[in-house]
Amino acid sequence: MNKTEAIERLENLKERACQLAGERRGSSDFNKWRRDTEVAIERIFGEKTRHSKDFMEIRYSLGIFTTATPNSAFDNAYKNGVRYAITVLESLIDEIKEYWKEDLESLTQELSAIGKVELLIRRFHKVARQLRSRYGSRSTIEIEDEYDVQDLFHSLLRIYFDDVRPEEYTPSYAGSASRVDFLIKQEKIIIELKKTRQGLSAKEVGEQLIIDSQRYQAHPDCNTLVCFVYDPEGRVANPKGLENDLTREVNGVPVIVFITPEQ
Known part of the structure; x- marks a missing residue:
C-alpha cells in the first residue's frame, strides 16, 4: 500500500470513528469499524507492530464496575475509548505524512x-x-x-x-x-x-x-x-x-x- 492509499484508508476509518462517538455503545457498526481498523493497521504497518498494539489496547468499557454503576459511566467509557482511537489514528496519519516516502512507481502508475x-x-x-x-x-x-x-x-x-x-x-x-x-x-x-x-x-x-x-x-x-x-x-x-x-x-x-x- 502506498503513502496516499494508506492516508486515505486511515482518514476514512477516522471519519467513521467520529460518527460512532455519537452513537450508542455496542452497535454492529462499531464492531465492524473496530475489526476493519485492526485489519487496516496490520496491512499498512505489518502484524505485531507497535501500531497494532497501541490500537488493540484501547478499551471501550469499564475495567471495574458494580451493580450500582450507572449506565452513563459505561457510555462515557465507550465514548472516551472511541475518542482515544481517533487520537491514535490521527497519530498514525501524521507518521505516514512525515516519515513515509512517496512510492514513485506506484504514484506514476496511477x-x-x-x-x-x-x-x-x-x-x-x-x-x-x-x-x-x-x-x-x-x-x-x-x-x-x-x-x-x-x-x-x-x-x-x-x-x-x-x-x-x-x-x-x-x-x-x-x-x-x-x-x-x-x-x-x-x-x-x-x-x-x-x-x-x-x-x-x-x-x-x-x-x-x-x-x-x-x-x-x-x-x-x-x-x-x-x-x-x-x-x-x-x-x-x-x-x-x-x-x-x-x-x-x-x-x-x-x-x-x-x-x-x-x-
Whole structure:
C-alpha cells in the first residue's frame, strides 16, 4: 500500500470513528469499524507492530464496575475509548505524512497521461537547475530560449511515453499551416511550449496561447492541448490567475495551461 492509499484508508476509518462517538455503545457498526481498523493497521504497518498494539489496547468499557454503576459511566467509557482511537489514528496519519516516502512507481502508475505530463512540467525547473551542477564543471545544457526548453522536455517525455513526435504539422488554419512542439501520438495530447523573455508580457503570452488553442484543435490527433509556459525569471506576475483564465474548453477540446516554476 502506498503513502496516499494508506492516508486515505486511515482518514476514512477516522471519519467513521467520529460518527460512532455519537452513537450508542455496542452497535454492529462499531464492531465492524473496530475489526476493519485492526485489519487496516496490520496491512499498512505489518502484524505485531507497535501500531497494532497501541490500537488493540484501547478499551471501550469499564475495567471495574458494580451493580450500582450507572449506565452513563459505561457510555462515557465507550465514548472516551472511541475518542482515544481517533487520537491514535490521527497519530498514525501524521507518521505516514512525515516519515513515509512517496512510492514513485506506484504514484506514476496511477497517474493519467495528462497527470504524467503535468508531473514533468511541475518538476522541469528542478531538473534544469540540477543540470547546471556537473562534475568538474563539465558543459551542460543551459535553458536560454524555447529551443532549449524543447530539447530538455523532449527527453523528459521519453520517461513515460514511447511515441513522442516533435514539430508535428497541423492542418491549414486561416490560410497557413503551423507546427506543434510535440504530439504524444497514442494518448492524442498536443504540447505547446513557451519561454518568457524580456519584452514578452503576460498579456502577449495569453494572446499567443489563445491563438494556438484555436489553431491546434484542427489537428486530427488533438484530444487535449497542453500549454507549458516556462517562466524561470518570474515575469508573469500572477501565474495562477493566468492559468485559471486560459484553462478552458475550446470547441470541445480541453486546453490546460501550466506556468512554472511556481513563484
